[in-house]
Amino acid sequence: MFPEGNVWSTFMFLLLLATGAPAEKICSVLSNHEVHMGSSFHIYCIFKKECNRLIYQDEVSLNYSSLNSTVVIMRIVNLTRTTTFTCKCRNEPEPCGTDIVPGYPPAVPQNLTCIQEGEFGKVNCTWKTGWETHVKTTSHLWVQGASPVRYGSVAVHDGARSALFPVSGTQSDFSVWVHANNSLGSANSTLLIFSLHEIVKPLSPKITKVECFSRQCQLYPDNTQNIQLVEIRYEEQQDSWNTVSFNNTPSTRNWTITSLNPYHTYTFEVRWKLGPTRGLWSEWTRIKNKTDEEAPVTMLDAWYIEEPSQTGSKSFQLFWRDLDKSEARGKIQQYIVTVIGKGTRNTTALLGNKINVSCFPCNVSISAMNSKGQSPSRLIQLKPIALLPYKVSHTRVNNHTVALTWPTPGSADAVTEFLIEWFPVGRKHSLQWTRVERHLNTAYITGLQPAECYEGAVVYLHSSGTKKAIFNRISTWQTAPQQSPVPSVVVKSESVEVKWSEIPPNKRGGCLDHYTIYLKDSANKIQNYSVPYNHREFTISGLMLGHKYTLWVSAWTTAGESPVEHEHLFKHTRETLDAKPLAQLIPVGSAVFLTCLCLLCLCQFSSVHRRISRCCHCLMPSIVPDPANSKWAKECTREKGEMKLQLHLSDSSMSEEEPNTVEVEEFPQEKLPEDEPVSTEETLHPVNPQDESTPYQHNITSSYLKSFSNESSSSDATQASRSTDITVDYISTHGVMSGGEDDDDDGDEEHEAFDFFPCPKSPFLEPLISFGGKLTLDSVKIDCSDFLDCA
Ligand SMILES: *[C@@H]1O[C@H](CO)[C@@H](O)[C@H](O)[C@H]1NC(C)=O
Ligand SMILES: *[C@@H]1O[C@H](CO)[C@@H](O)[C@H](O)[C@H]1NC(C)=O
Ligand SMILES: *[C@@H]1O[C@H](CO)[C@@H](O)[C@H](O)[C@H]1NC(C)=O
Ligand SMILES: *[C@@H]1O[C@H](CO)[C@@H](O)[C@H](O)[C@H]1NC(C)=O
Ligand SMILES: *[C@@H]1O[C@H](CO)[C@@H](O)[C@H](O)[C@H]1NC(C)=O
Ligand SMILES: *[C@@H]1O[C@H](CO)[C@@H](O)[C@H](O)[C@H]1NC(C)=O
Ligand SMILES: *[C@@H]1O[C@H](CO)[C@@H](O)[C@H](O)[C@H]1NC(C)=O
Ligand SMILES: *[C@@H]1O[C@H](CO)[C@@H](O)[C@H](O)[C@H]1NC(C)=O
Ligand SMILES: *[C@@H]1O[C@H](CO)[C@@H](O)[C@H](O)[C@H]1NC(C)=O
Numbered sequence: 074m075f076p077e078g079n080v081w082s083t084f085m086f087l088l089l090l091a092t093g094a095p096a097e098k099i100c101s102v103l104s105n106h107e108v109h110m111g112s113s114f115h116i117y118c119i120f121k122k123e124c125n126r127l128i129y130q131d132e133v134s135l136n137y138s139s140l141n142s143t144v145v146i147m148r149i150v151n152l153t154r155t156t157t158f159t160c161k162c163r164n165e166p167e168p169c170g171t172d173i174v175p176g177y178p179p180a181v182p183q184n185l186t187c188i189q190e191g192e193f194g195k196v197n198c199t200w201k202t203g204w205e206t207h208v209k210t211t212s213h214l215w216v217q218g219a220s221p222v223r224y225g226s227v228a229v230h231d232g233a234r235s236a237l238f239p240v241s242g243t244q245s246d247f248s249v250w251v252h253a254n255n256s257l258g259s260a261n262s263t264l265l266i267f268s269l270h271e272i273v274k275p276l277s278p279k280i281t282k283v284e285c286f287s288r289q290c291q292l293y294p295d296n297t298q299n300i301q302l303v304e305i306r307y308e309e310q311q312d313s314w315n316t317v318s319f320n321n322t323p324s325t326r327n328w329t330i331t332s333l334n335p336y337h338t339y340t341f342e343v344r345w346k347l348g349p350t351r352g353l354w355s356e357w358t359r360i361k362n363k364t365d366e367e368a369p370v371t372m373l374d375a376w377y378i379e380e381p382s383q384t385g386s387k388s389f390q391l392f393w394r395d396l397d398k399s400e401a402r403g404k405i406q407q408y409i410v411t412v413i414g415k416g417t418r419n420t421t422a423l424l425g426n427k428i429n430v431s432c433f434p435c436n437v438s439i440s441a442m443n444s445k446g447q448s449p450s451r452l453i454q455l456k457p458i459a460l461l462p463y464k465v466s467h468t469r470v471n472n473h474t475v476a477l478t479w480p481t482p483g484s485a486d487a488v489t490e491f492l493i494e495w496f497p498v499g500r501k502h503s504l505q506w507t508r509v510e511r512h513l514n515t516a517y518i519t520g521l522q523p524a525e526c527y528e529g530a531v532v533y534l535h536s537s538g539t540k541k542a543i544f545n546r547i548s549t550w551q552t553a554p555q556q557s558p559v560p561s562v563v564v565k566s567e568s569v570e571v572k573w574s575e576i577p578p579n580k581r582g583g584c585l586d587h588y589t590i591y592l593k594d595s596a597n598k599i600q601n602y603s604v605p606y607n608h609r610e611f612t613i614s615g616l617m618l619g620h621k622y623t624l625w626v627s628a629w630t631t632a633g634e635s636p637v638e639h640e641h642l643f644k645h646t647r648e649t650l651d652a653k654p655l656a657q658l659i660p661v662g663s664a665v666f667l668t669c670l671c672l673l674c675l676c677q678f679s680s681v682h683r684r685i686s687r688c689c690h691c692l693m694p695s696i697v698p699d700p701a702n703s704k705w706a707k708e709c710t711r712e713k714g715e716m717k718l719q720l721h722l723s724d725s726s727m728s729e730e731e732p733n734t735v736e737v738e739e740f741p742q743e744k745l746p747e748d749e750p751v752s753t754e755e756t757l758h759p760v761n762p763q764d765e766s767t768p769y770q771h772n773i774t775s776s777y778l779k780s781f782s783n784e785s786s787s788s789d790a791t792q793a794s795r796s797t798d799i800t801v802d803y804i805s806t807h808g809v810m811s812g813g814e815d816d817d818d819d820g821d822e823e824h825e826a827f828d829f830f831p832c833p834k835s836p837f838l839e840p841l842i843s844f845g846g847k848l849t850l851d852s853v854k855i856d857c858s859d860f861l862d863c864a
Contacts, residue, residue, distance in 0.1 A: 099169065107173075112152060117146055186200070192273055289331045309338075336401070377453060411439075412430055465479045491513070493506060496528065548583040573588070
């Protein structure tokens, strides 16, 4: 391919033989360092002595042939990359070697151009060097003067070089070429002939100042000497240039760019030229500035919704949109809202774009204000909007868009405009609206969130009035609700009343469709009840007494059902003294009710009321010493069976009267039936007449006091209970009997559950009812006449 490589190396070999190899090394390598790419050639290794010779190419052992005992020849074929050749004697550590670089001769330099930099500057010539040679290559610019002058090149950027040469005052015509050279060859560019007149390029303009008003800017240059043409371009957005040209005269001080928009940042670029036919355009000079503000020209787009309000005056929430940049013509500093009521005017300035207004009837005017002034006012008459019975239909377009269609009004009263308002269910403050021309009856509402439920209305704006057709339950894409409602249960005698919480809007997955209540009985049989989405309570009847139930509520969207969670356990228990059928409970309940009613009546008579309240008052353990704990009281309790205790009341206010006493009768407590442990949920129910066994446990030994009003000297308002075991140390007049020190733990529960004093706090005398289990008719003896005597 490159046969001269072989010739060259042979020549070098002979040359080296004549001069002698370096003394230090055992050998020397004879070859070109730079060869043509892909060429084949010989390398010689000359040893200074005979030895066991080893030859390596890039550390790989290489086949070779011996010329004689000291000279080795290697034939290298198709060398395409830089390679290291090494020769050594087997027992000598010091090798000799060389790197051989394959490369290319230079390409012919292309695209030689020259520019004079400034009117009196040097000439800068640039050219392209073509391919990569891989070996050291030099380029020179030759300039033809009287005799050619050579100028060295500098690299400009990848594959390009340039060289500068000065011009003397007189010479204006030149011819130049580029010579490129390396060890593998050389190349000349074509000749370039020019005169300075053609290639002179003025230095780029210097702009000292840009002065802007709202619609125009003036650019002030530094020095326009000899400049005849000026070009200015400006852009408001990226890459949308407008270009203006100017003829420059020596008297020109500035250039004015007109028809700009207020409150915009403009980028200006300026370049110039020495004359229409002389030289080249300068580079662009870039500068930015902002035009001034003007008062906004456009009315705000505003709309309102009525807030539900209890008071007489109506409450409205008024919203408006920001003006867009070209409408605002400046930075909006505040909004001016004027509420014009009957003979009143209230002006408020605010930053946000909503306000609550409470007035009716009234008009509101809203305008936006920037540093230069105020926009025209939008006038809105705030009033409740009557509903139209029209049906608005909708079609899903995509996950964020819905197409609405509404009927065109039939009446002669022409609609001036339609307005569509919508907001996520329950979040009116996220109101959005759009206006639609009157000849249309369909519109897209966009920006909807998937898995969200929307409602809104099409507002028919007539010149004579405003009406609207509402729509609701619009969603683009739904999921099953991610949460279930939390139920709460009130157990009634034969039914349960279920109420449940609302699911937070962001967990609903769209528009709720309905709820399902699941009721699982102890036999794991599940019954379900479907409830419309707009209800949140339900009564389930026909429950079986004595059964345990699990209840949960799920919510549905059309996409599915919420997970099973918030299961609620409750028990529908019944009278523990099972022998008595329910029918018997009714007279008992009635009797208790009547008793309570009687007591309540009596308490309305002030003197009776006073006495009873005294009696209640004196028995409050926190206020007075506890007579039941007095020494004699304790003694009395040691006697089994019935006993009478005289509790002397120590209320000083009663000193003039005979001492008030409470007669207390004690019975052994009846052994209570054993019951299963009770879940916390069951104990949550405060009113559960049949749940009598709840607060008790089998091993509690406590005693109860039967109390009498001493004044009435009879056994009215007696409450009796029995105790299995009377080992009482402490008799609490508060109603709780602690059976011993070891029962302290149970004491707390009992405190809440026992309170037998006949002072009615509620008309139904809760404590009596809660004692239903032990209360029998024969232990309640009421003699109302005694009470009346006292009165
Ligand atoms: C070296 O030469 C031997 C014998 O001529 C040959 O068998 C071997 O393949 C050659 N090795 C190389 C790397 O050319
Ligand atoms: C080997 O050959 C070279 C060149 O032909 C010669 O200069 C040299 O003296 C020879 N060496 C021996 C030991 O013959
Ligand atoms: C030289 O080697 C290159 C790659 O190493 C190969 O593509 C090319 O064909 C070879 N040329 C010759 C003439 O063997
Ligand atoms: C040289 O200039 C010509 C014409 O101006 C252009 O087509 C070509 O791409 C340029 N060459 C290089 C290497 O830039
Ligand atoms: C000549 O002009 C080129 C391109 O404008 C520039 O990159 C280069 O630096 C200039 N050459 C010299 C020597 O200034
Ligand atoms: C070309 O380059 C070689 C070495 O790279 C050098 O000896 C020679 O003088 C150069 N020739 C020219 C005309 O520059
Ligand atoms: C390149 O130009 C120089 C000087 O003008 C000349 O000596 C040389 O022969 C030319 N070389 C080629 C390859 O044209
Ligand atoms: C004016 O309106 C503002 C805000 O709506 C309210 O706080 C203020 O009490 C009103 N003033 C009068 C005089 O109505
Ligand atoms: C306006 O009223 C709504 C609902 O009554 C309330 O949520 C909102 O915070 C109020 N906004 C202002 C700015 O007072």
